[in-house]
Amino acid sequence: MFSNVLAFESRRMLRNFPPLFFGLAFPVLVLAIFGGIYGNEPSEFWDGRGTVDMSVPAYVGLVIAVAGLMSFPIGMAEYRSRGFLKRLKATPARPGYFLLAQILVNAVICVLGIGLLIGVGVVAFGLHAPAHPLAFAGIAILGSAAMFGIGMLIASVAGSEQTAIVIANIIYFPMIFLTGATVPLSLMPDAMQNISKAFPLTYAIDALRWAWVGTADSLTLPLSVLGGTVVLTGIFAAWLFRWE
Template sequence: MTTAPTTNRARPAPLAAVLRTETRLFLREPGSLFWILVFPTALMTILGLIPSFREPDDALGGRSVIDLYVPVAVLLAMIMAGLQAMPPVLTGYRERGILRRMSATPVRPSALLTAQIVLHGAASLGSSALVITVGRVAFGVPLPGQAAGYLLALLLAVACVLALGATICALSRTSKVATAVGSVAYLLMMFTAGVWVPVQTMPDLLRTIVEFTPFGAAAQALDQAASGSWPGFAHLGVMLVWTAALGTVSTRLFRWE
């Protein structure tokens, strides 16, 4: 007695398959790779080549300017990924009807959203590791004194920026709108992260206001952990509240078509 050969073979999980596909597409975008993975480290390197920026400053507690700019460059990578790279991709998929067509397949549109969040989050963390490594090797910037606190602040900052990017996707009907809105948010977040003026050197009133923004709080939390202290619970709380609020808004407003 013979039996029919079985044709049911193990198939890759839809999310894993989508993630592999989106990773290949992401790696084919040299612009995104440059701005997320290369630009933050390049900017920090340029600043580090300025001799005065490598000298300890009593006004900064004995630290140098480049010491302050390592966390700033880390945040810059996240801003690039969450606000410049991810929103146009997702809104473009929705605009072209890709998300709607996926609804009729075994792969749900939510798998694509999850893959984009995982991909850009991983790119942000990879760029952060590169910034910290180059800062240490090239300019002698000390590694974070409170590693666990630094990692916690880093993960909260990534979650916050991706929630903000998802909110922009939810509110933008087209990729052009997403790019425009993302650019405005990008400039604001760059300022609050301390790209132009480190948060620690801002006037007291301005610093207090900035610390209630996602990246102002993140900049302070990362700086505290880098200095060896546990990040302030107020700064961690600000990031957590922003992440929860933005995540709720994006979940309720996001449309697949």
């Protein structure tokens, strides 16, 4: 039964243009623009590192943010607000199957989006291999879990699909513009850099950059924030979420 639910969610995702565009194409377009302008030659701005090498880990944040903060919660809120999950209780297809299928399908989008981003970076701009590939994969998973946790919390408190869209947008756009995911934080005023510290995605990008280019920054704070986000959002989402 779960395989049928997963196949259904996969077909549904293929017909859903926004998460496919923003998860697969948009980060590559951003990379193409800024990579085309600055290339990947060593830059004084990045302490001798290439712009593309420093940017790709940040653009990975775009991929996991759109899946965790937009696609996943809006899909779950839509099912719940229309009474779809409630009616499933009378069928062999349990509501939990759709929750798991939503997570898996959006996780696949994350993997494809990150793979496409890295592939374009390597082929078009000479992106270097990550300094710590296993750590990069683990941090990407942890960062995704934090974004999906926030997404589940959005789905838990939103009473309708429209409300979920509004809440998701309120969280998503500050996340991508004030965390270094699109514009480097070093270009922002001190006040905005301080605001960025309130967003978990900032710490995910810091940790991803550490894993990719081997910066000397400590991982203690980023991993603590991301792990705490996963735990807290999981607790509150489990408490607040209702299938009906």
